[in-house]
Amino acid sequence: MEIKHLQTFLTAAKTLNFTQTAKILDYAQSSITAQIKSLEEELGTSLFERLGKRIYLTKAGIALTQYAEKIIRLDEEMRHAVTGDNELNAFLTIGAQESQCTYRLPKILKAFKVLHPQVELIFKPVHTSEIAKSLLQTDHIDLAFITDTRKILSTIHTETLLKEDLVLVASPTHHLNTTEMLTLEEIAQETILLTEKGCSYRTQFENKLQQDGIYPRHVIEFVSIEAIKQCVMAALGISLLPRMVVEKELTSGALIELPIPLNLNPIYTEIAWHKDKNIPSYLNDFIEIVREEYINL
Numbered sequence: 398m399e400i401k402h403l404q405t406f407l408t409a410a411k412t413l414n415f416t417q418t419a420k421i422l423d424y425a426q427s428s429i430t431a432q433i434k435s436l437e438e439e440l441g442t443s444l445f446e447r448l449g450k451r452i453y454l455t456k457a458g459i460a461l462t463q464y465a466e467k468i469i470r471l472d473e474e475m476r477h478a479v480t481g482d483n484e485l486n487a488f489l490t491i492g493a494q495e496s497q498c499t500y501r502l503p504k505i506l507k508a509f510k511v512l513h514p515q516v517e518l519i520f521k522p523v524h525t526s527e528i529a530k531s532l533l534q535t536d537h538i539d540l541a542f543i544t545d546t547r548k549i550l551s552t553i554h555t556e557t558l559l560k561e562d563l564v565l566v567a568s569p570t571h572h573l574n575t576t577e578m579l580t581l582e583e584i585a586q587e588t589i590l591l592t593e594k595g596c597s598y599r600t601q602f603e604n605k606l607q608q609d610g611i612y613p614r615h616v617i618e619f620v621s622i623e624a625i626k627q628c629v630m631a632a633l634g635i636s637l638l639p640r641m642v643v644e645k646e647l648t649s650g651a652l653i654e655l656p657i658p659l660n661l662n663p664i665y666t667e668i669a670w671h672k673d674k675n676i677p678s679y680l681n682d683f684i685e686i687v688r689e690e691y692i693n694l
Contacts, residue, residue, distance in 0.1 A: 403465040490519040493542035525595030545597040555669045558691040562640040565655040568632035579657045588615045588634030601661045
């Protein structure tokens with residue numbers, strides 16, 4: 398099984414388009430088809446299926462993506478170890494939730510690329526802390542930003558960066574625009590816009606309501622925090638979000654903070670990596686940049 402074929406397969410698995418894969422890898426489309434066919438023959442199973450004009454991964458194809466990533470990563474580590482070249486063709490894979498990706502990481506990534514321009518950064522948005530921890534344990538990512546309550550895992554090293562402030566926000570045109578303290582019962586009567594299941598502060602918020610025997614009348618679930626924020630500003634509902642996500646809008650008056658005592662467990666942003674992880678110099682530098690950036694927040 399050739400590494401080149403696995404790299405081609407992973408690209409095709411992301412694009413789900415052989416023509417686009419050929420353009421990205423600078424191959425003829427017939428070469429892409431031949432490489433995929435060679436893999437399928439070697440494995441004795443189909444990796445893609447065609448439905449109409451589109452292609453999809455089969456169950457076998459989905460399973461292969463995980464192993465292909467591991468094999469390619471091991472191949473890269475082997476080449477770095479043998480040649481002594483720690484940065485040429487080196488990869489740093491980072492996982493983070495959307496809020497960190499959008500509001501904290503750009504400045505960090507820019508500073509890192511100044512120090513290590515040859516290291517290729519691979520960025521994986523992970524929607525929940527549980528997914529991030531799973532990816533660390535299976536070596537699919539090198540480092541993760543986790544926003545959650547503090548939890549101890551025997552295999553994961555964590556370092557606290559910052560305590561996050563959660564706020565319940567609404568449009569200034571919302572009828573709950575008031576300086577008086579609201580009750581959970583009043584909040585439950587509104588349309589509540591939530592992040593997807595597994596989000597730590599959503600889970601706490603829902604548990605708090607259920608403990609008090611309160612069940613929201615209308616909930617809308619989103620994958621994107623940015624989508625939630627835009628919908629709140631459009632007065633479609635209210636939402637519980639990290640302050641960092643809405644800081645600008647609260648300052649400008651595009652959003653307001655609703656006064657309500659939630660008494661949720663503290664949420665922290667941490668960086669995490671596997672305890673057995675070999676820390677190359679460029680990863681150590683990335684961690685130092687992160688520490689410095691968060692100290693200044």
